[in-house]
Amino acid sequence: MSASLDFTPTEIMTIAAARTLRNEDVCFVGIGAPSAACNLARLTHAPNITLIYESGTIATRPNVLPLSIGDGELCETALTTCSVPEMFRYWLQGGRVTVGFLGGAQIDRYANLNTTVVGPYEKPSVRLPGGGGAPEIATHCGEIYITMAQSKRSFVERLDFVTSLGHGEGGDHRARLGVKTKGPTRLMTDLCIFEPDPVSREMIVVSIHPGISRANIDASTGWSVKYAAEVVETPPPTALELEVLRDLHARTHRAHAGS
Amino acid sequence: MNVSALDIMTLQTIALSKAPGGRFVSLADAIAQNVRDGDSVAMEGFTHLIPFAAGHEVIRQRRRHLTLIRMTPDLIYDQLIGMGCADKLVFSWGGNPGVGSLHRLRDAVENDWPGPLVLEEHSHAALANAYEAGAAGLPCAIFRGYLGAELKRVNPNIRSVQCPFTGEELAAVPAIRPDVAIIHAQKADREGNVLLEGIVGVQKEAVLAAKRAVVTVEELVDDFGARSPNAIILPSWTISAIAHVPGGAHPSYTHGYSKRDNGFYIAWDKIARERETFLAWMRDNVLNASRQVSA
Numbered sequence: 015m016s017a018s019l020d021f022t023p024t025e026i027m028t029i030a031a032a033r034t035l036r037n038e039d040v041c042f043v044g045i046g047a048p049s050a051a052c053n054l055a056r057l058t059h060a061p062n063i064t065l066i067y068e069s070g071t072i073a074t075r076p077n078v079l080p081l082s083i084g085d086g087e088l089c090e091t092a093l094t095t096c097s098v099p100e101m102f103r104y105w106l107q108g109g110r111v112t113v114g115f116l117g118g119a120q121i122d123r124y125a126n127l128n129t130t131v132v133g134p135y136e137k138p139s140v141r142l143p144g145g146g147g148a149p150e151i152a153t154h155c156g157e158i159y160i161t162m163a164q165s166k167r168s169f170v171e172r173l174d175f176v177t178s179l180g181h182g183e184g185g186d187h188r189a190r191l192g193v194k195t196k197g198p199t200r201l202m203t204d205l206c207i208f209e210p211d212p213v214s215r216e217m218i219v220v221s222i223h224p225g226i227s228r229a230n231i232d233a234s235t236g237w238s239v240k241y242a243a244e245v246v247e248t249p250p251p252t253a254l255e256l257e258v259l260r261d262l263h264a265r266t267h268r269a270h271a272g273s
Numbered sequence: 274m275n276v277s278a279l280d281i282m283t284l285q286t287i288a289l290s291k292a293p294g295g296r297f298v299s300l301a302d303a304i305a306q307n308v309r310d311g312d313s314v315a316m317e318g319f320t321h322l323i324p325f326a327a328g329h330e331v332i333r334q335r336r337r338h339l340t341l342i343r344m345t346p347d348l349i350y351d352q353l354i355g356m357g358c359a360d361k362l363v364f365s366w367g368g369n370p371g372v373g374s375l376h377r378l379r380d381a382v383e384n385d386w387p388g389p390l391v392l393e394e395h396s397h398a399a400l401a402n403a404y405e406a407g408a409a410g411l412p413c414a415i416f417r418g419y420l421g422a423e424l425k426r427v428n429p430n431i432r433s434v435q436c437p438f439t440g441e442e443l444a445a446v447p448a449i450r451p452d453v454a455i456i457h458a459q460k461a462d463r464e465g466n467v468l469l470e471g472i473v474g475v476q477k478e479a480v481l482a483a484k485r486a487v488v489t490v491e492e493l494v495d496d497f498g499a500r501s502p503n504a505i506i507l508p509s510w511t512i513s514a515i516a517h518v519p520g521g522a523h524p525s526y527t528h529g530y531s532k533r534d535n536g537f538y539i540a541w542d543k544i545a546r547e548r549e550t551f552l553a554w555m556r557d558n559v560l561n562a563s564r565q566v567s568a
Contacts, residue, residue, distance in 0.1 A: 045370060045371050046371070068397060069319050069320055069321070069472045069474070070319070070472055070473070070474070071472065080371070081370065081371035081372070081533070081535040081538065081539075082320045082370030082371050082533065082535075082538070083320060083370060084319050084320025084321050084370075084472050084474075084533075085320070085533055085535070086321070086471070086526055086528060086532055086533060088472075089321070089471050089472050089528060095471065095472055095473070097473050097474065097475065097477065097478070098319050098344070098397070098401045098473075098474045098475050099401040099402065099404065099405045099475060099478060101401075102397060102398040102401045102402070102416075103398075103401070103402065103405075103416070106398070107398065107416060107417055107418075126421075130394075130423075130424075135427045136427075138382065138383060139383070140379075140383070141367075141374075141378070141379045141382040141383055142368075142374075143366050143367050143368030143374070143375075144364070144365060144366050144367050144368075144394055145365065145366065145394075145396050145397075145422070145424065146345075146365055146366030146396070146397050147366075147396065147397040147398065148396070149396040149398070149418060149419055149420075149422040149424065150396055150397070150398040150417075150418050150419075152421075152422075153417075153418075153420045153421070154417070175423050176421070176422065176423040177422065177423065177424075178421075178422060179420060179421030179422060182421055187421075188421070191420050191421050192420065192441070192442070193420050193421065269535075270535045270536065270539070271536065
C-alpha cells in the first residue's frame with residue numbers, strides 16, 4: 015500500500031460527494047459542503063457539469079466558493095441568470111435538474127430532513143432557518159445526495175419536524191404521495207456512505223471511510239444502523255483531489271477575508 | 274374576491290398616472306409617503322440588491338406593526354425585527370447565508386423579544402409562485418409542492434386544489450399583494466423608468482404585485498443607452514417613488530457597482546448575538562447616522 019495522505023473528516027466527506035457527480039449532471043447546489051463538492055467535481059472529473067444555484071444562476075463556474083447562494087461570483091460566471099420564479103417553476107418543477115444536494119440539522123433513517131425547528135414548532139427551543147428551496151428540491155430533482163457530519167444529535171430516531179421528504183416512512187411511501195423521483199440515493203457523512211435499501215428504503219451503510227470502525231458509526235447515530243451485506247472501504251482521497259479542494263478553499267478564504 | 278382585486282389594480286393605475294413628476298424624492302420622503310404603520314411590506318432582493326438603506330429609513334421613522342414579507346429575511350429583517358417594527362413575518366428561509374442564524378429573528382421567535390412575532394412560513398417555490406400570482410392579479414398560486422413536507426400542518430395558508438383536467442392534487446397558497454414593495458436597482462432614467470440586472474430575484478413580481486412601490490437606485494442617468502432588448506425595466510408608471518441612494522444595498526451589493534460585503538455578513542453574527550451589542554450597533558449606525566440625502 016502506498017503511504018496514505020492526511021485528510022480531515024470533512025475533506026473525505028466532500029470528496030466522496032464530488033466523486034458521485036457525473037459530467038452530464040444538472041445539479042442544484044446548496045451552500046457549504048455541497049457547494050465545495052460540486053465545484054470540486056467540476057474542477058476534476060466532471061468539467062462540463064451544469065451547476066445551478068437557486069438564485070437563478072445557471073451553468074455557473076465560480077472561481078471561489080460563494081458565501082451565499084447569490085454572490086456576484088455566481089452571476090458573473092454563469093451562462094445565464096433567470097428570475098427566482100422562473101428557476102423554481104421552469105427549471106426545478108419542470109424536471110430539468112438531475113441531482114439536488116441537501117443537508118440539514120437532523121436526518122432520520124429514511125433520509126427525511128429537518129432544517130426548521132428543534133422542539134415543537136409553536137415554541138421551539140431552537141428556531142432553525144427553515145426549508146428554503148428544500149421541500150421542492152427534495153421531490154423535483156431526479157435524485158438527491160445528502161452530505162452531513164454524523165453525530166447522535168443530528169442522526170436521530172425521530173425528527174422534530176419533517177422539512178423535506180426523503181423516503182417518508184419507507185417502502186413505497188414516496189410513490190404513494192405521488193412523487194415520481196428517486197429521492198435520497200446517497201448520504202455521505204464524515205464517517206461513511208449510506209444508500210437506501212432497495213425494499214425498505216432505510217439508509218444502510220455501503221462504504222466506510224479509511225480509519226473508521228463500525229463502532230465509530232454506531233456511536234454517532236441515533237438509530238440502530240444497518241450495514242449492507244458487502245461493505246467496502248471508501249478509497250482515500252487522491253493527491254489531486256486534496257490539492258484542488260484545498261486550493262479552492264484557500265482562494266475562497268482570501269476572497270471573503272478581503273471583501 | 275377577484276372583482277375587488279381588479280378594482281384595486283384599476284385604482285392603483287389611476288393613482289400612479291396622476292402623480293406626474295413627483296416620483297423623484299428623498300429617501301425619507303419616499304418612506305414617509307409610502308410606508309404606514311400596520312402595512313404589509315415586501316423588501317425584496319435575493320441576496321443581491323437588498324434595499325438596506327430603505328430598511329434603515331423605515332427603522333428611523335419608527336414604523337410599527339408591519340407585516341414583513343421576504344423570501345430570505347436576511348440581515349435587513351433581522352434589524353427591523355430586532356428594532357420592534359414587525360408583528361408578523363412571511364418568509365421561506367431565515368438564516369444568515371453561509372454564516373448561521375439570524376439571532377434577532379430567533380430571539381423574537383424563541384423569547385418574544387422585543388415582542389412576539391407571528392410567522393407565516395413557506396418554501397421558496399411557494400413564495401416565488403405567490404409573488405408571481407400577485408403580479409398576475411390572481412387570488413392564489415398553484416404549483417406542485419410541499420409533497421410529504423410538514424409545513425402544511427402548521428401553516429393554514431398552504432392548501433391544495435385538484436387539477437380539473439388530470440385530477441392531480443396541487444399545492445395552493447394565497448397570492449402576495451403587499452401594501453408596498455421596496456427594492457434597490459442599478460439605474461433610473463430621467464423619465465423615472467428603472468433598470469435592474471444581475472440576480473433579479475422576485476423584484477419585478479413584487480413591484481407589480483404591490484399597491485405601491487418604492488425604488489432606491491445607484492445612479493440617475495439621462496437614458497439607459499445601449500442595452501439588451503430583454504433588459505428588465507420597470508416603467509415609471511409602475512413605481513410610486515424613486516430615491517437616489519448610491520450604496521443603498523450595502524452590505525448586500527449591486528451588480529456592476531459593488532461586491533457583496535461578506536466580511537460584514539460574518540461580523541453580523543457577533544453583533545446581533547446579544548441584545549446590547551445589537552442595540553448599540555443600530556444606535557450608532559442607523560438611528561444616529563446622518564440620513565441619506567438625495568433626489
